[in-house]
Amino acid sequence: MNDLRSWRVPLPQTAVKCAATVVLAALAVLSTGDPQLVFLAGIAALGAGALALRDLLAPVRLTADAEGLTVVSGYAGKRRVPWPDVTAVRVDERQRLLMRTRLLEIETRDDLHLLSTFDLGEDVRDVEAELLRLSARD
Incomplete structure (x- = not known):
């Protein structure tokens, strides 16, 4: 698969x-x-x-499969990260005044990638769930 x-x-x-x-x-x-x-x-x-x-x-900001993910890095570069190098996938949600922000955080051994709904075209919670499914994490 x-x-x-x-x-x-x-x-x-x-x-x-x-x-x-x-x-x-x-x-x-x-x-x-x-x-x-x-x-x-x-x-x-x-x-x-x-x-x-x-x-x-670099219109595609994130790609994922069973082996790992490819995330946009820098201005328009790409970086391939195998799943064992991904230490955390989580959503950071903050509220300040009347604004609520949600960012998808992909933490690797040596970097932190932050992506918003504007980068992904989908709610970051849905992307987080899909990434966790693809990585076969419990």
């Missing part, structure tokens, strides 16, 4: 980031009379563009 599961950034989310990049870049170009607005809109366009580019270069 060689189940292969993968989780990726939802396409509509990538499209919104691309559209935001275009709008912010246009705002910077059209605001030549206001240097502060050009600067702020330009920086925002670069940030949104960097996020959109990462989604385009």
Whole structure:
């Protein structure tokens, strides 16, 4: 049995980031009379563009099968981790003020990978359950 599961950034989310990049870049170009607005809109366009580019270069953030998982590492690299090197898979849930955040934590012997619903396109609790099933942990 060689189940292969993968989780990726939802396409509509990538499209919104691309559209935001275009709008912010246009705002910077059209605001030549206001240097502060050009600067702020330009920086925002670069940030949104960097996020959109990462989604385009590495849309699949996590892949798992019976032998291990492959997780995005760095900006757009990939790292293969066999199950014996995975020390913990858990969901970290925090509430601050009115915001609740949930992150999937994949802890390996030498690293910690944090993934959100925005990275995976699914609720992190469902991904955690699937990873635990694939790793054959009790």
